[in-house]
Amino acid sequence: MTRHFNFCAGPAALPTVVLERAQQEMLDYQGHGLSVMEMSHRSSEYVAIAEKAEADLRSLLAVPDNYRILFTQGGATQQFAAVPYNLLGNGGTGNYFETGIWGKKAIKEARHLFGAAHVAASSVDSGNTEIPREEAIQLSEDAAFLHITTNETIGGLAFDYTPCAVRPDGVEIPLVADMSSDILSGPLDVSRYGVIYAGAQKNIGPAGLVLVIVRDDLLDRARSDMPTLFSYRELAEAGSMINTPATYSWYLAGLVFEWLRQDIGGLEAMAAINARKAAKLYATIDASKLFSNPVAERNRSRMNVPFVLADDRLDADFLREADEAGLLNLKGHRSVGGMRASLYNAVPEEAVDALVTFMNDFEQRRG
Numbered sequence: 001m002t003r004h005f006n007f008c009a010g011p012a013a014l015p016t017v018v019l020e021r022a023q024q025e026m027l028d029y030q031g032h033g034l035s036v037m038e039m040s041h042r043s044s045e046y047v048a049i050a051e052k053a054e055a056d057l058r059s060l061l062a063v064p065d066n067y068r069i070l071f072t073q074g075g076a077t078q079q080f081a082a083v084p085y086n087l088l089g090n091g092g093t094g095n096y097f098e099t100g101i102w103g104k105k106a107i108k109e110a111r112h113l114f115g116a117a118h119v120a121a122s123s124v125d126s127g128n129t130e131i132p133r134e135e136a137i138q139l140s141e142d143a144a145f146l147h148i149t150t151n152e153t154i155g156g157l158a159f160d161y162t163p164c165a166v167r168p169d170g171v172e173i174p175l176v177a178d179m180s181s182d183i184l185s186g187p188l189d190v191s192r193y194g195v196i197y198a199g200a201q202k203n204i205g206p207a208g209l210v211l212v213i214v215r216d217d218l219l220d221r222a223r224s225d226m227p228t229l230f231s232y233r234e235l236a237e238a239g240s241m242i243n244t245p246a247t248y249s250w251y252l253a254g255l256v257f258e259w260l261r262q263d264i265g266g267l268e269a270m271a272a273i274n275a276r277k278a279a280k281l282y283a284t285i286d287a288s289k290l291f292s293n294p295v296a297e298r299n300r301s302r303m304n305v306p307f308v309l310a311d312d313r314l315d316a317d318f319l320r321e322a323d324e325a326g327l328l329n330l331k332g333h334r335s336v337g338g339m340r341a342s343l344y345n346a347v348p349e350e351a352v353d354a355l356v357t358f359m360n361d362f363e364q365r366r367g
């Protein structure tokens with residue numbers, strides 16, 4: 001058996017030791033005589049798994065006590081609707097950073113459901129290569145929240161600061177962040193946010209699970225006309241078990257949290273590894289005449305590194321040879337073309353070393 005290096009943007013690589021542990025526990029979970037997939041979500045065995053996962057996540061991110069953690073479903077995409085449903089109960093308009101494809105989709109959904117969404121800052125003029133600075137934010141007078149995408153997974157564009165969300169009348173509004181592709185990549189000050197959400201399949205676990213971290217005073221701002229399953233309050237009160245949760249994805253996420261705590265040594269240590277990985281790849285790109293990345297240095301993502309070849313006729317050969325070298329899923333998103341290497345937590349430093357060696361060799365032969 002060979003596990004290749006997987007640079008997929010999502011569903012993405014999982015730590016091999018986590019998969020091995022899941023394999024060991026697959027048929028007979030800790031002597032209970034059945035697999036986690038086959039357990040009732042109400043059983044004491046499963047509730048223990050769920051609670052341990054939450055406790056480990058709380059400790060990893062140092063989540064303050066006045067925040068609830070929800071383990072829900074529907075992808076990050078469902079949160080594009082759930083956020084305004086949960087936060088526009090007292091009226092007002094959602095305010096958004098437009099920084100790339102995911103930010104745009106969140107705006108589109110808010111407009112579709114509620115007729116309005118205000119773009120408070122946009123990186124469109126820079127071709128989504130630079131995040132607008134904090135001074136450029138223009139909140140609407142009726143802003144109810146400010147939504148950002150901390151890491152645009154397709155453009156490889158990441159925030160280098162946490163915006164302050166204060167309306168022209170001086171009222172501070174909750175900051176909402178889609179952290180689908182960079183949560184757990186390093187330490188985070190949760191207290192700066194009202195709502196954080198993230199689909200699992202990038203940096204948390206398998207697809208099918210979405211994490212929401214919400215400050216408890218915001219549970220009172222929901223519209224009454226929303227589907228029950230969207231409701232942060234209902235989810236919080238039911239321990240994320242209004243209905244059957246994504247039990248196996250939740251269990252596997254728990255194993256990933258344990259891996260981050262025990263094997264990696266926490267998020268400071270993870271951040272240092274991620275910084276080294278990204279630095280190696282950007283250094284290779286910047287030293288090359290064949291490869292380039294357009295993103296402003298301060299906003300370069302450590303998780304998703306898009307790059308293009310100077311001659312796109314070489315793209316197909318690059319991808320084929322990379323595949324043959326055991327470097328998988330380097331094709332860029334269909335909307336932008338080129339290449340993209342996703343360097344999530346579970347992508348080991350050796351994968352980046354192998355990629356860099358391959359890129360240098362390819363340039364020498366074909367550049």
Ligand SMILES: *Cc1c(COP(=O)(O)O)cnc(C)c1O
Pocket residue numbers: 010074075076077078102149151152153178179180181199200202
């Ligand atoms: C992948 C991704 C999404 C969409 O996630 P789904 O789970 O497929 O709905 C949204 N936002 C960001 C930043 C992403 O990376």
